[in-house]
Amino acid sequence: MxxxxxxxxxxxxxxxxxxxxxxxxxxxxxxxxxxxxxxxxxxxxxxxxxxxxxxxxxxxxxxxxxxxxREMGAPITVPVKEDNFYMLGEAGQLRIPNFVMPPLMNNHGNYIVSMxxxxxxxxxxxxxxxxxxxxxxxxxxxxxxxxxxxxxxxxxxxxxNPDGTPSDxxxxxxxxxxxxxxxxxxxxxxxxxxxxxxxxxxxxxQPQKYGLGMKEIWEIDPDKHSEGTVTHTMGWPLGKNAGGGSFIYHLDNNQVYVGFVVHLNYENPHLFPYMEFQRFKHHPMVAELLKGGKRVAYGARAITEGGWQSLxxxxxxxxxxxxxxxxxxxxxxxxxxxxxxxxxxxxxxxxxxxxxxxxxxxxxxxxxxxxxxxxxxxxxxRVRNVKPLWSNYGLTASLTVGGFDMWTNNLFGASVLGTLGHGKSDADATGEASKFQTIDYPKPDGTLSFDRLTNVSFAMTNHEENQPAHLKLKDPSIPVDINLPKYAGPSARYCPAGVYEFVEEEGKDTRFVINFQNCVHCKTCDIKDPSQNIVWTTPQGGDGPNYPNM
The missing domain is CATH 3.50.50.60 (FAD/NAD(P)-binding domain)
Structure with a gap:
């Protein structure tokens, strides 16, 4: 070549x-x-x-x-009218008053958009x-x-060709x-x-930090729709297993963006970010909003979270x-x-x-x-310490000490904490499977929650099959020989599109299968693989998801 x-x-x-x-x-x-x-x-x-x-x-x-x-016809027409922030428990929620939030967290003057x-x-x-x-x-x-x-x-x-040689x-x-x-x-x-x-x-x-953001677009009952309402939540279902939270944005045409972010520095390799998202929609507050509606699109994307220290x-x-x-x-x-x-x-x-x-x-x-x-x-x-506080000390520290730190930065332009470090990369943060409990996730009900492959069809992703897989392994033996016994094969869970699976066939060795056709280009595998063995490269042009209004 x-x-x-x-x-x-x-x-x-x-x-x-x-x-x-x-x-x-x-x-x-x-x-x-x-x-x-x-x-x-x-x-x-x-x-x-x-x-x-x-x-x-x-x-x-x-x-x-x-x-x-504004005069040029930009598709930016839904101003934020209401800004809500909740802490969730499994059966209820507690609203955090807006006045305790630092001014930079105020969304008034912003717009709900399809980027x-x-x-x-x-x-x-x-x-x-x-x-x-x-x-x-x-x-x-x-x-x-x-x-x-x-x-x-x-x-x-x-x-x-699939082997990398030129075709006719x-x-x-x-x-x-x-x-x-x-x-x-x-x-x-x-x-x-x-x-x-x-x-x-x-x-x-500092090492760059990341989150995995997953998002669905729902058309909901007009009686439940409130154009311009922005809601963020933290807490359940993640608890102490991982950092993250949700967003629910009411745009126009009775549509709602429902999204969920899981910070990729989680330790428990049994965690299944996609299923945490699906479980979240069964919270009474969210389930009531979505009841009678329908999901019309799905997608996923990694988010950079390292901020100032990681630039x-x-x-x-x-x-x-x-x-x-x-x-x-x-x-x-x-x-x-x-x-x-x-x-x-x-x-x-x-x-x-x-x-x-x-x-x-x-x-x-x-x-x-x-x-x-x-x-x-x-x-x-001015927000540089929120993420390291969350990563190193948990949600409560992030909300209390991080909130105080944002207030001091806002009022005085300085932080009493200086600049905190992030520590490990997200890949290195992954712990050995034997040290953690497995997590039992409820089966998707097909109404509020969905299996991955069904949802991926709503990303309209497509890859020409007769090309080299754009997801490369530095060492093809590592997934089965190291990641499966040591980390319980986390790629089968951290990927929000079901690209990776470990296939067991009677009388044969376990195979690691890469279904690259499913890939939505989120890059999570390149980030979270504990052996840093997966390299995301570009497939041929035009391939991948075809998001309509994300």
Missing amino acids: AEIERESMEYDVVIVGAGPAGLSAAIRLKQLDAELQVVVLEKGSEVGAHILSGAVLDPSGLDALLPDW GNVCRWMAEKAEEMGVEIFPGMACSDLVYGENGEVKGVIAGEFGL SYEPGMELHGKYVFLGEGVRGSLSKKIIEKFDLAKDA PKTVFPGGALLGCSAGMVNVPRIKGNHNAMLSGKAAAEAAFDAIGAGRTGDTLDGYDSEVRSGPIGKDLK
């Missing part, structure tokens, strides 16, 4: 990922200079197909990028400005220049070169992961990491889209200045400085 010759195209800036970060960068570049040649490459079948987010949008990022978005639809709209605006956007173009590798700088990507490779219909793809390359791949991007390792960008950062250096020779490729989610607020947009805008401004000065392929240090000292850094820094 090394001898393959590819055609190349030259641009000023090459952007990987048509999410809020990448599209913001593209729009801002064209605002600054309409003559700049800008291309956005998106692995989904269309813009928005792979976008999954809560989402309550803080409009500050969009206000900075497109101040007239997929917001990105579709942003892509239209970008194309109107002259940005070239190519969906269905997965970027499979990086291209380096003579001095080791990143000068482009390889995109659009199709037609490989093989298309080698193209090299797209840029003076700068922006990686806006989202959480645990495959190219971003390579870049962070190659240039040792995380050497001064790697965001620049490298020839490019920059945008948004959640670096990890810019404000964990207690469950918001990162505003920071993604601000990062795209800042990276565009840094590249514009560099290109105007005749530079190319160098390190855009001004962007990294802006991320840390500007609004993104300020947003992340």
Whole structure:
């Protein structure tokens, strides 16, 4: 494969990922200079197909990028009207008064949105400005220049056989070169992961932390619908088994987003995040809301949760990491889209200045400085201790000490705790199965709760079967020889799409099966596998979920 010759195209800036970060960068570049040649490459079948987010949008990022978005017809039309926070027990709930919450937790002024639809709209605006956007173009590798700088990507490779050899219909793809390359791949991007390792960008950062977010869209009884209502819960069913919580957002058209987040630093390998989500919907408060309704969509996505301490250096020779490729989610607020947009805008401004000065392929240090000292850094820094408190001391400490810490940051701009560390990676946090109790999960009832494969059909995910599996094993023996006896085969549970299974056949050795066709591109396996043996790579372009309104 090394001898393959590819055609190349030259641009000023090459952007990987048509999410809020990448599209913001593209729009801002064209605002600054309409003559700049800008291309956005998106692995989904269309813009928005792979976008999954809560989402309550803080409009500050969009206000900075497109101040007239309200007059421009943006699909951002459901303002938050009511903000609720509950602690759940198995049979009841306790509402936490809003006045005890730090002001930054207030959602008034924010909007309930489909980020997929917001990105579709942003892509239209970008194309109107002259940005070239190519969906269905997965970027499979990086291209380096003579001095080791990143000068482009390889995109659009199709037609490989399952063993990786070219088929009769093989298309080698193209090299797209840029003076700068922006990686806006989202959480645990495959190219971003390579870049962070190659240039040792995380050497001064804490380990990145993650959560698994699962989401369903429900159409509910109009009498129970309350447009603009935002509800967050903590507590049951997770208890002491894991950190996390839920969100229930009432958007328009009698639809509700029902979501559940499990922090991936849980120790008990018997934990089954997907089944925790399904069990949550049987809580009396939630079951009553959903009774008589129907689920119309499902999806899952990892979330970066490390925050301020885990930010790697965001620049490298020839490019920059945008948004959640670096990890810019404000964990207690469950918001990162505003920071993604601000990062795209800042990276565009840094590249514009560099290109105007005749530079190319160098390190855009001004962007990294802006991320840390500007609004993104300020947003992340004031909540920096909530996640490590939760990880190391549990929910009560996070709510009490973390809440106090957010108040002091809000009032005085400082923390009495300084900056706490995260400790282990999420993979290393996984304990040995023999030290933990198994967990008995109720069988899904098919009305409120569903088995994984049924739900995955509502993600409309599809992968061409006659291609190499995009989920790679560093060592094929590890799942059966190590992960099964030591950790009870956790991949069969942590994957929210049922990709992995251990198959026992009479008289034969246990087989580890990868059903890559089910993959919804959440990246949990790449993060949580205790042996760090699974590597998520891009399948051929256009494959994966096809989310409608996520």
